[in-house]
Amino acid sequence: MAYRTINPTTNKLVKTYPNHTDADVEAALDAAHKLYKSEWSKGPIQPRLKVLERLADLIDARKEELARIATVEMGKLISDARDEVWIIAEIARYYARNAEKFLAPTRIDSQLGDAWVEHHPIGVLLAVEPWNFPYYQLMRVFAPALAAGNPVVAKHASIVPHCATVFEELVNEAGAPKGAWTNLFITSDQVANIIADERVQGAAMTGSEGAGSAIAAQAGKYLKKSTLEMGGNDVFVVLDDADIDKAVDIGVFSRLHISGQECICAKRFVLHESIAETFLSRFTTAMAAVKIGDPLDETTRLGPLSSADAVKGLSGQVARAIEHGATLHLGGNAIEGEGNFFEPTILTNISRSNPAYFEEFFGPVAQVYVVKNDDEIVELANDSRYGLAGAVFSQNIERAKALASRIATGAIWINTFASTAPELPFGGVKRSGYGRELSELGIKEFVNQKLVLVAKS
Numbered sequence: 001m002a003y004r005t006i007n008p009t010t011n012k013l014v015k016t017y018p019n020h021t022d023a024d025v026e027a028a029l030d031a032a033h034k035l036y037k038s039e040w041s042k043g044p045i046q047p048r049l050k051v052l053e054r055l056a057d058l059i060d061a062r063k064e065e066l067a068r069i070a071t072v073e074m075g076k077l078i079s080d081a082r083d084e085v086w087i088i089a090e091i092a093r094y095y096a097r098n099a100e101k102f103l104a105p106t107r108i109d110s111q112l113g114d115a116w117v118e119h120h121p122i123g124v125l126l127a128v129e130p131w132n133f134p135y136y137q138l139m140r141v142f143a144p145a146l147a148a149g150n151p152v153v154a155k156h157a158s159i160v161p162h163c164a165t166v167f168e169e170l171v172n173e174a175g176a177p178k179g180a181w182t183n184l185f186i187t188s189d190q191v192a193n194i195i196a197d198e199r200v201q202g203a204a205m206t207g208s209e210g211a212g213s214a215i216a217a218q219a220g221k222y223l224k225k226s227t228l229e230m231g232g233n234d235v236f237v238v239l240d241d242a243d244i245d246k247a248v249d250i251g252v253f254s255r256l257h258i259s260g261q262e263c264i265c266a267k268r269f270v271l272h273e274s275i276a277e278t279f280l281s282r283f284t285t286a287m288a289a290v291k292i293g294d295p296l297d298e299t300t301r302l303g304p305l306s307s308a309d310a311v312k313g314l315s316g317q318v319a320r321a322i323e324h325g326a327t328l329h330l331g332g333n334a335i336e337g338e339g340n341f342f343e344p345t346i347l348t349n350i351s352r353s354n355p356a357y358f359e360e361f362f363g364p365v366a367q368v369y370v371v372k373n374d375d376e377i378v379e380l381a382n383d384s385r386y387g388l389a390g391a392v393f394s395q396n397i398e399r400a401k402a403l404a405s406r407i408a409t410g411a412i413w414i415n416t417f418a419s420t421a422p423e424l425p426f427g428g429v430k431r432s433g434y435g436r437e438l439s440e441l442g443i444k445e446f447v448n449q450k451l452v453l454v455a456k457s
């Protein structure tokens, strides 16, 4: 796989990056493993946390530059790119200020004696990450790993090599020692070999089911712990007592965020029958009105998809959905001309026999379903191979909370869109993956939670 920057707004090649060789991989693993065996990883946490604080400051200082690099490389709106740069600094600071507390020994009341759980690093980790949040996906792994003392070798998506390169530069400038984070432009086969390597103790992956399955299978074969965050087909539930205008505004924002290339954005709009017509009418008007164009233009609301292949794939998905009986309520086409643009699209009348019913549309394509009651909402929401997140809109909070507990996902957001924050666990169930990133849960995914017990004398 070639590592290239191709600007999605123009489809023009900006730069090609050379792949790393097997010798480069060996050097990276050697440096990472030596670091793991050193006082840096096993000793006091504070020197590691100081690196995270410095990293956050460096990120803040280069915010505009970093944001522009992401927009040019994968097409997200410049405002969204600034948000991403902001949150990766927040993640670094969050673990800098909380990791020592999270990793402190946890005492256990036991009749057998004085007992506690210690938290120790386990060794070199592999991160395999996607392009849609090209910095966030890296920091989500790096910050807790560094705090815990686990060195990381990372394979980023092949369409965001500039983001990968500048992230590693920032980490090194912040004072992280050689081996703490090593970016590798490598192939899938080299990834498999890294997972098999005795020095590697875990793998964190975000991306597609196909990649996740391949990585998890290899990790399983070599008995390495893994975490996976993959696709989602999140419901956006609008109940009969919801604030319709608020739900429309947030629904459009969520479906079109990152041009719809976000696993936790709204995908399946599940409307109570009593408000369905009103919501759909206002939603359609709002989707049709968004300004499509250059993501560097501050007034643009929908930028390009990440690649020409992404447009081709989405076009095929929409066409198949219609062939199998879906109604094309809005849009449905790639936009002719320069760049990877796709119209805001709404599909209705999607039967369970339509392949679209079970598919994630990774683009500005909303599926709309109409239901009669809360039980039908739960049945529809859970009739999915995914279980990442979802949103419920109602002015009856107790009703919304009851629905949230019944919907089988890793998260439910009530009266707002699904998002992320350093203190909130992120992850899903079923084919959306397993394990959690961020929060106290995230930093404990790749530590040895070791029991120590002193017997009663």
Ligand SMILES: NC(=O)C1=CN([C@@H]2O[C@H](COP(=O)(O)OP(=O)(O)OC[C@H]3O[C@@H](n4cnc5c(N)ncnc54)[C@H](OP(=O)(O)O)[C@@H]3O)[C@@H](O)[C@H]2O)C=CC1
Residues within 6 Å of the ligand: 001, 128, 129, 130, 131, 132, 155, 156, 157, 158, 159, 187, 188, 189, 191, 192, 206, 207, 208, 209, 210, 211, 212, 214, 215, 229, 230, 231, 232, 262, 263, 360, 362
């Ligand atoms: N959960 C999330 O945040 C995201 C989920 N996705 C899901 O993935 C789908 C496709 O997006 P896409 O970017 O193609 O995702 P991929 O899963 O193809 O890419 C994610 C990462 O995995 C790598 N990869 C792919 N196949 C393998 C393999 N067999 N072994 C090791 N590494 C591999 C990719 O490398 P390379 O780039 O070189 O192929 C990339 O670094 C989307 O439709 C969406 O469902 C995508 C982005 C984010």
Ligand SMILES: CCCCCC(=O)O
Residues within 6 Å of the ligand: 132, 133, 136, 261, 262, 263, 264, 265, 419, 420
């Ligand atoms: C808001 C951050 C989300 C990152 C992972 C995803 O695409 O869902």
